[in-house]
Amino acid sequence: MRILRRTTTIDAVQAILCWLLAQYIRIAWYTGRWQVVGAEGPIAHFESGKPLIIATWHGRLLMTPFGWRHSNRTHILVSAHNDGRLISRTLAHFSAQTITGSTRRGGADALRRLHKILRDGGAVGITPDGPRGPRMRVSPGIVQLARLTGAPIFPLAFAARPCHIFDSWDRFVLPLPFCRGLYLWGDPIEIARDTDKAQMEEVRQDLEDKLNALTRRADTDMGLVPIDPAPPPRVPSDAAAS
Numbered sequence: 001m002r003i004l005r006r007t008t009t010i011d012a013v014q015a016i017l018c019w020l021l022a023q024y025i026r027i028a029w030y031t032g033r034w035q036v037v038g039a040e041g042p043i044a045h046f047e048s049g050k051p052l053i054i055a056t057w058h059g060r061l062l063m064t065p066f067g068w069r070h071s072n073r074t075h076i077l078v079s080a081h082n083d084g085r086l087i088s089r090t091l092a093h094f095s096a097q098t099i100t101g102s103t104r105r106g107g108a109d110a111l112r113r114l115h116k117i118l119r120d121g122g123a124v125g126i127t128p129d130g131p132r133g134p135r136m137r138v139s140p141g142i143v144q145l146a147r148l149t150g151a152p153i154f155p156l157a158f159a160a161r162p163c164h165i166f167d168s169w170d171r172f173v174l175p176l177p178f179c180r181g182l183y184l185w186g187d188p189i190e191i192a193r194d195t196d197k198a199q200m201e202e203v204r205q206d207l208e209d210k211l212n213a214l215t216r217r218a219d220t221d222m223g224l225v226p227i228d229p230a231p232p233p234r235v236p237s238d239a240a241a242s
Contacts, residue, residue, distance in 0.1 A: 018086060021062075022093035028175045029066050032160065036067055038185030042154045043069055045188070051118040051151040052188070055211055057136050058127040059170035059227070060158055061087060065094040067158055067183035074123040075099050077110060079131030096125075111145065118149040128207070133169045136215070136229035138208040143200055147191040155186035155211040159218035171227045182221055186214045 046052055054074070056064050065071035072095035078084035079100070088098040101110025114124050126145075128138040146153050159182055160175035175181055189210070191203050212229055219226040 014086060014089060018089035021090045025062060027177050028179065031177045032175060032179040032181050034181040036183040042185060046070055046123055049121050051121050051149060052123050053146055053151050053153045054125040054156050055128050055142060055153050055207065056156045057215060058130040059172045061127055062090065063158055063175060064156060065096050067156060070123060071096050074125050075117050076125040081131055084131060114145055115149055118151045134230035134233055135170050136212055137232055138204050140204055143191060143204045147193060147195055152188035152190045153207060154188050155214050157215040157218045158183045159222040159224055161222040161224055180222065182218050184214050184218045186210050
């Protein structure tokens with residue numbers, strides 16, 4: 001595993017690997033039977049010139065370009081880690097644009113760029129449990145971005161059978177060729193600019209619950225055992241006391 005991680009940092013190796021992965025994704029899509037449910041809402045919203053934020057779990061990121069008609073007009077936030085660079089180069093084969101950074105870990109520049117894109121009526125994709133988890137737990141950054149910009153958050157989940165689930169922190173899901181696949185879009189979550197700190201936490205939890213419910217439903221509808229979220233992050237004792 002350590003050797004694999006080192007070799008994927010070599011630019012030429014990474015380029016070949018990402019090209020191969022992109023071709024595999026195309027094969028999985030074109031040989032599979034896929035259904036997209038609930039996309040009418042975000043499509044109508046975006047095509048009317050309004051911004052939106054798409055939220056999907058890190059473990060389900062790579063297949064999302066096929067569940068969204070305007071993936072070539074969407075900027076996806078990825079981490080600066082090697083995994084993020086691999087994802088970025090792979091998504092580039094589908095004309096998806098990426099922004100490197102994190103809404104919670106020193107990503108002030110990334111946040112400014114995302115703010116500008118949304119202010120101009122664009123679409124942004126965020127994995128709210130990235131870049132390193134906990135799995136299927138929403139970090140506050142996506143909620144803060146939605147409050148600052150007024151852009152609604154649309155949850156998106158997918159599942160496929162058969163698929164391979166990696167033993168990684170995010171339980172990364174890779175559909176196999178000739179699979180059946182399902183994309184599920186949730187209702188938008190809107191956050192007022194005057195939302196206070198306590199209400200922000202309620203919205204964050206609401207997004208987490210709805211995205212997990214959507215993901216569980218997709219897994220169940222595909223006849224899979226749903227992937228459970230990781231335990232929630234520990235709250236420092238002094239923060240809990242306050």
